[in-house]
Amino acid sequence: MAITFKILTYIRENSKSRSLTALIFLSISLFIIPSIQTFAQENTETVPIGQILTPYGEILIRLDDRTPNHKESFIELANAGYWDSLTFNRVIPNFVAQGGCPDTEEGFTDPEYLLEPEFVPELTHVYGAVGAGRDDNPGKLSARCQFYIVQNPEGLHRLDGDYTIFGHVIKGMSVIEQIVRVKRDSTDEPINHVTLSVKIIELGRAEVEKN
Numbered sequence: 001m002a003i004t005f006k007i008l009t010y011i012r013e014n015s016k017s018r019s020l021t022a023l024i025f026l027s028i029s030l031f032i033i034p035s036i037q038t039f040a041q042e043n044t045e046t047v048p049i050g051q052i053l054t055p056y057g058e059i060l061i062r063l064d065d066r067t068p069n070h071k072e073s074f075i076e077l078a079n080a081g082y083w084d085s086l087t088f089n090r091v092i093p094n095f096v097a098q099g100g101c102p103d104t105e106e107g108f109t110d111p112e113y114l115l116e117p118e119f120v121p122e123l124t125h126v127y128g129a130v131g132a133g134r135d136d137n138p139g140k141l142s143a144r145c146q147f148y149i150v151q152n153p154e155g156l157h158r159l160d161g162d163y164t165i166f167g168h169v170i171k172g173m174s175v176i177e178q179i180v181r182v183k184r185d186s187t188d189e190p191i192n193h194v195t196l197s198v199k200i201i202e203l204g205r206a207e208v209e210k211n
Contacts, residue, residue, distance in 0.1 A: 046202040048075055050130075050167065052099075053197040054088070056179060059149075059172030061130050062208055067118040070132055070166035073144040078198045082145065088194040090148075090187075091180045095156065098133055099196050100146035115142040115164075123165040125156040128176075130167035151180050170208060 050061035063071040077083065083100060090098040101113075115132065117140045125131065133146030142164050149169060150156050169176070182190045 045205045047205050047208055048200050049170075049203050049208065050074060050078060051199045051201045052172070053199075054175060054179065054194055056194070057172060057175040059175050060170050060203075061167045062170050063167045064120075064123060064165075066120045066123065067164060067166040069115055070118055070142065070144070070164055073115055074147070074166065075200050077145065078200045083196045083198040086196055087190070088179055088196065089189050091182060091184055091190055091194070092188050093180045094152045095180070096148040096150055096152075097176050097179045098146060098148035100133065101143070113143055113145050115144045117142060117164045118166070119161055119164060125150050125159045125163075125165065126168075127151070127153050127155055128169040128173050129155075129165045130169065131159070131163045131165045134163065149176050151176050 048063060050063060052059040052061065063074060065071065086100055088097050088099040089101075090096070123129070127150055129150045131148050131150070132142035132144060133148055134141060134143050140162060151173075179190075179194055182192065182194060184190050
């Protein structure tokens with residue numbers, strides 16, 4: 001804004017045409033000042049990011065606005081510390097790392113832990129996609145206390161339209177690569193627990209867009 005003021009002062013002192021000054025001032029008002037304001041807004045606006053801390057490092061997840069109910073649910077459970085005593089309980093190389101509650105009735109049948117699916121054609125099972133787990137139910141209801149991260153480099157598009165994708169990893173896929181390769185039992189649960197601590201942090205929108 002100080003630069004704009006100096007430009008206007010120079011124009012007033014050196015321009016021989018008031019109409020030209022007015023035209024330049026109008027151009028600055030219509031184009032330059034709004035651009036400066038937009039730039040400032042983009043660099044100060046923050047967005048909620050899911051932060052997962054594991055023994056192998058940090059994972060950051062951008063939650064998608066196009067699946068508002070799943071986004072809100074993830075934020076609610078994270079802020080409540082729901083996952084902080086739980087683990088990645090199912091890990092399979094070239095498939096997914098799944099975390100949250102184990103396969104219990106609490107997660108799969110209690111209405112408090114179920115969500116209607118939010119299928120968005122543009123949100124597919126690409127590498128790093130974050131989806132909601134569920135059991136085999138006709139309504140394809142999500143078990144909101146479970147989530148999984150796609151680790152297959154080619155994606156898992158056979159699951160598109162059956163499971164809700166609600167986010168994407170923007171940092172930490174190297175951590176997921178380590179997690180899916182730990183020793184596991186016959187049910188694909190890690191022999192040594194891979195613990196979770198899930199929180200919501202705020203990051204600048206410009207930084208998130210860059211990632």
